[in-house]
Amino acid sequence: MLGAKVWWHREVPARPHLPGAALQTPEEDDTVQRILSSQLKAYSGQTVTVAGWIHRRRLLKSVAFLILRDAEGLTQIVITEPSPRAQLEELTEPSDRAQLEELTEPSPRAQLEELTEESVVEVTATVTLNEQAPGGVELVSPVIKTLAKAAELPFELHRPALTATLPTQLDHAALALRHPSRRASLKVAAAATAGFRAALSEQRFVEIQTPKIVASATESGADVFRLDYFGRPGYLAQSPQFYKQMMVGVFERVFEVGPVFRAEPSDTARHLSQYTSLDAEMGFVADHRDVMAMLTRTLGVMMATITARARTQTPKVPSEIPSVPFAEALRIAGADRDEPDLAPADERAIGEWALREHGSEFVYVTGYPMRKRPFYTHPDPVDPTYSNGFDLLFRGMEIVTGGQRLHRYDDYVKAIQAMGEPLEAYAGYLDAFRYGMPPHGGWAIGLERFVARLLGAANVREVTAFPRDLHRIAP
RNA sequence: GGUCCUGUGGAGCAGUUGGAGUGCUCGCCGCCCUGUCAAGGCGGAGGUCGCGGGUUCAAGUCCCGUCAGGACCGCCA
Numbered sequence: 001m002l003g004a005k006v007w008w009h010r011e012v013p014a015r016p017h018l019p020g021a022a023l024q025t026p027e028e029d030d031t032v033q034r035i036l037s038s039q040l041k042a043y044s045g046q047t048v049t050v051a052g053w054i055h056r057r058r059l060l061k062s063v064a065f066l067i068l069r070d071a072e073g074l075t076q077i078v079i080t081e082p083s084p085r086a087q088l089e090e091l092t093e094p095s096d097r098a099q100l101e102e103l104t105e106p107s108p109r110a111q112l113e114e115l116t117e118e119s120v121v122e123v124t125a126t127v128t129l130n131e132q133a134p135g136g137v138e139l140v141s142p143v144i145k146t147l148a149k150a151a152e153l154p155f156e157l158h159r160p161a162l163t164a165t166l167p168t169q170l171d172h173a174a175l176a177l178r179h180p181s182r183r184a185s186l187k188v189a190a191a192a193t194a195g196f197r198a199a200l201s202e203q204r205f206v207e208i209q210t211p212k213i214v215a216s217a218t219e220s221g222a223d224v225f226r227l228d229y230f231g232r233p234g235y236l237a238q239s240p241q242f243y244k245q246m247m248v249g250v251f252e253r254v255f256e257v258g259p260v261f262r263a264e265p266s267d268t269a270r271h272l273s274q275y276t277s278l279d280a281e282m283g284f285v286a287d288h289r290d291v292m293a294m295l296t297r298t299l300g301v302m303m304a305t306i307t308a309r310a311r312t313q314t315p316k317v318p319s320e321i322p323s324v325p326f327a328e329a330l331r332i333a334g335a336d337r338d339e340p341d342l343a344p345a346d347e348r349a350i351g352e353w354a355l356r357e358h359g360s361e362f363v364y365v366t367g368y369p370m371r372k373r374p375f376y377t378h379p380d381p382v383d384p385t386y387s388n389g390f391d392l393l394f395r396g397m398e399i400v401t402g403g404q405r406l407h408r409y410d411d412y413v414k415a416i417q418a419m420g421e422p423l424e425a426y427a428g429y430l431d432a433f434r435y436g437m438p439p440h441g442g443w444a445i446g447l448e449r450f451v452a453r454l455l456g457a458a459n460v461r462e463v464t465a466f467p468r469d470l471h472r473i474a475p
Numbered sequence: 476g477g478u479c480c481u482g483u484g485g486a487g488c489a490g491u492u493g494g495a496g497u498g499c500u501c502g503c504c505g506c507c508c509u510g511u512c513a514a515g516g517c518g519g520a521g522g523u524c525g526c527g528g529g530u531u532c533a534a535g536u537c538c539c540g541u542c543a544g545g546a547c548c549g550c551c552a
Contacts, residue, residue: 062509076512134512155486156502159513163487163501167544223551239552265476266550275552344548391552401552446552459545460552471544 034122038072040137043127050075050139051122051147053178054115056158064112066142067158068123069178076138077123079108111144117158118150118175166461173466173475185463188310189276189451193257195305196278196445199298205253205280210243212236212259216425223264225273236261239444244281245376245405246432248440255280257447267470269459270397270449274468278450281442288378288388288404291441292364295392295402296321299362306454314454315361322354323364326386340372344397351396366390375415378404378441388441395453402443409433 035048052070059065066077106114115121125139154172155164162169162179169176176182197207213229214237225236240256247254260277280298285291296317303314330337332353333346342350342365354363367386370379380386389403406412412433416426423430448460461467466475 056512058511058514060508060511060514063511065511065514067512074512078510080509130510132510132512152485152503156513159501161513165487165544168486260552262551264550267476268548268550269546271551277552341550398552444552449552 036072037068037070037075040075040127040139041129044129044137045127047124047126048139049122049124050077052120054117054119054121054150056117057112057115059113064109066112066121066123066144068121074134076133076135077125077142078133078138078140079112079142080140081107081109108142108144111146115144115146116150117153118178120147120150121145122147166459170461170467170472171475177465182462184310184312185451185455185457186465188306188312188455189447189463191306191309191312192302192447192451192454193276193278194309195302196255196257196298198305199301200253200255200280203253203294203297205255205282206247206251208244208247208251208254208256209258210237210240210247210256212261223262225261225263238262239277240279241374241376241444242429244279244442245437245440246429248281248283248442249432249435249437252283252438253281265470269461270452272448272460272464272467272469275449275460275464276447278445278447279442281440283438283440285404285439285441287439288366288390288402288441291402291404291443292321292323292366292390292392295400295443296362312455317362318358318360321362321364321392322358322360323366323390324350326365326367326369329365340369342391342398347393347398348396351393354393361395363393364390365393373403375419376405376412378406378439392443394450397449397453399449399453400443400445402441404439404441407433407437407439 033049035043035050037050037052040048040050050068050070052068052075054066055069055074056067057064058067062080064079066079068075068077122145123139123142124145125142128138128140129136130138153175155162155168155176157175157179160181162176162181164172164176169182177186201207213227214235215229216235224238227234227236237260239260240258244254244256256277256279258277258279259274261274262271263273264271280294282291282294296319300317303317306312307314324332327337329342329350330339330346333342333349335343335346339346350363350365351361354360366389367380368389368391370377370385370387373387373389378388380388387403389401391398392400392402394400406415409430412426412430413423416423448464451457451463452460455463457463461469
């Protein structure tokens with residue numbers, strides 16, 4: 001009958017006192033404190049409020065599970081009350097049912113049956129330790145408040161691995177990135193960046209920001225994006241190189257984390273037209289080996305930070321990373337000794353060699369031919385056809401380029417004239433050397449390549465939130 | 476830029492010698508199920524076989540073009 005007591009007529013439970021003074025101040029006493037999935041175990045027996053996305057529903061006849069996803073992970077919420085339909089049929093005469101359904105609030109069970117995956121909900125429920133529950137803790141007797149409903153998903157998000165192909169994921173990036181695996185790779189990138197900053201800051205490096213809109217496409221000419229800058233030609237910066245060198249004259253040691261833009265028509269699994277460059281430049285070095293030592297130290301801190309913050313296993317960075325001269329690298333790879341550069345297959349072979357002979361996942365290749373390096377590269381004093389430049393290979397892929405730079409004004413004048421270019425185009429840059437610069441050098445780490453190698457991703461796009469390439473400019 | 480490969484319900488695939496839009500895994504909808512955890516069981520809906528042209532009695536299948544995607548190479552981080 002209508003007078004029958006229906007269980008879901010219920011007040012929201014009064015908020016209990018929460019442990020930890022930091023979580024509760026007198027002013028907040030009447031507000032509901034949101035608890036993250038990772039904190040739940042500390043609240044055993046208490047009623048708390050959690051909120052997040054519906055990761056997955058599992059509906060059985062008399063028990064239902066709501067798997068909630070928040071910033072920290074997953075929470076299982078259990079609804080053991082029978083379905084509203086079963087309740088209605090049990091408690092009412094058939095003639096009263098329609099009226100009863102109109103008069104009663106929807107039960108949590110009924111709400112869950114209506115909600116789709118990825119809808120956003122707030123749940124107030126009691127924390128219960130239960131060995132049957134994933135992670136040993138779950139929430140029971142929930143009151144569910146819907147914050148937003150989600151449309152039907154284009155692909156499943158609840159499985160351990162994303163089943164959609166990469167193009168499908170990238171087309172729906174806002175959704176695909178929510179998957180724990182995609183989210184984890186972005187967290188690794190964030191930890192790598194944090195480690196980079198921490199390592200260099202404690203070595204007296206100063207973080208700088210350099211312009212991404214530049215006046216001339218000087219470094220290599222062709223591979224830049226042109227733009228209309230108030231009616232004049234402008235370009236997107238393909239590197240902070242000139243600016244970080246200029247700033248060595250100010251701080252001695254500088255670094256930058258920022259985007260670089262490459263208009264190269266390179267359509268591969270390791271190329272992006274915008275990527276994140278982890279740049280550093282340091283003054284008063286003897287030669288490129290001082291730069292390599294600082295890079296090695298930095299990589300060690302980056303790995304430690306990734307392990308700590310992203311809970312990801314990282315390979316050991318040797319205190320001294322094996323280093324092979326360019327000609328030796330060609331020999332190891334079995335390449336033609338006249339080759340001016342290492343092909344991707346050569347890099348893979350050298351990576352395998354370093355692991356086999358030195359137990360290192362990292363290997364430096366030093367002394368590239370000058371003709372393959374940019375004009376500001378410092379030549380090897382012993383043989384000026386070779387350079388004091390280096391690359392760092394990680395698991396067989398080039399992830400860092402660095403080296404010692406020219407630092408004397410006259411050397412720059414000669415190098416620019418040798419390219420057949422006018423000095424005026426480099427006037428602002430040359431000022432740094434005209435007015436005195438120490439011997440210096442630096443490097444640039446490709447963040448996406450680094451993370452892809454670390455996580456074993458076949459394509460840098462898998463670890464990039466919104467990749468930009470030859471074919472993709474949205475989303 | 477070059478070479479090769481792939482386009483089949485919402486997702487991922489298979490489709491034989493050219494013979495009816497055939498099949499698989501998942502999702503979705505309905506029903507069943509008291510502990511799921513990538514839940515399970517039964518049933519159902521959902522298709523311009525990327526697009527255009529050609530060959531053929533007949534094309535998802537063969538040929539040409541085109542668009543989209545992928546792999547490798549070149550080049551780079």
